[in-house]
Amino acid sequence: MKNQVIISKATIDRLPLYFRTLKFIQQEGIEIISSEELGKRIGVTPEQIRKDLASFGQFGKKGVGYYVRELIGNISEILGLHRSWNMSIVGLGHLGWALANYPNFSSLGFNMKAIFDVDLSKIGLNIKGIEVSHIRKMPEIIAEHNIHIAIITVPAEQAQDVADQLVAANIKGIWNFAPVKIKVPRHILLASEDLSVGLSSLSYHLTRAFPDSK
CATH class of the missing domain: 1.10.10.10 (Winged helix-like DNA-binding domain superfamily/Winged helix DNA-binding domain)
Incomplete structure (x- = not known):
């Protein structure tokens, strides 16, 4: 071979x-x-x-x-964009809401199938045809819709617990936006986006490029 x-x-x-x-x-x-x-x-x-x-x-x-x-x-x-990947979002804050309404996922073959939260005021909301469900329903909904990818947009202190629940629900990949490093088993594919790191890096370079700027 x-x-x-x-x-x-x-x-x-x-x-x-x-x-x-x-x-x-x-x-x-x-x-x-x-x-x-x-x-x-x-x-x-x-x-x-x-x-x-x-x-x-x-x-x-x-x-x-x-x-x-x-x-x-x-x-x-x-x-792998010739394939179709089903996704979900966990955490319907400002970032989760923006990602749920992002128009270009579907053109790349990424299909939003579920949105989860724990805030009872958000449960039942309809976003682009998807009803927001309670996080406790993740296992059955992930299985029902054959969801491959979960996007985590919860606060840092909740991220690891959410990741553990997603692993238990047999998710295949996680895109983590929570500002904290999470741990997952080796068979789970993990991508992390820390927005504060990107901005801090930009600040570093701006400070050196324009030292007298205020």
């Missing part, structure tokens, strides 16, 4: 950027694009683009470029 090729996280993280940019290019009616032109639009060197794509196979034609529609399909398949 062949050894599985290890793809760097940086390469994987750039693929959605390529995919999104190529979709815009397709909307412009452009059928073929070079790595140089694609790189200019994204801010990535053409060498890096060719190296990233070569990690997954042979795409494009030398001296011609990439066929936009074909490359979109290839990257979509690599990212």
Whole structure:
């Protein structure tokens, strides 16, 4: 059996950027694009683009470029966007509400199927055709709708308990927005987004770029 090729996280993280940019290019009616032109639009060197794509196979034609529609399909398949993934949100605060109303999930194959909270004033609300359910109903609803991904948007002190309940409910992946590191078994796929870390990093660079700014 062949050894599985290890793809760097940086390469994987750039693929959605390529995919999104190529979709815009397709909307412009452009059928073929070079790595140089694609790189200019994204801010990535053409060498890096060719190296990233070569990690997954042979795409494009030398001296011609990439066929936009074909490359979109290839990257979509690599990212699993050709499949359909069912999602849920746990925690209907400001961020949970914004994510529940985000319009582009479905265009990428992510289908919102359930929203959970513990606030009785929110239970029963209808958001884009989805009724908000109590968190205690997670196991049965996750099973009923074959939900693969759960988005955690609860306060930090509640995040680990919610994650434990999701694991017990046989969720496959967790996208954690709570500002705390959570622990899950190795078979659970975990992605974390700490908004304060991103802003703090931006503040760091702004402080050094504009030291006299107030």
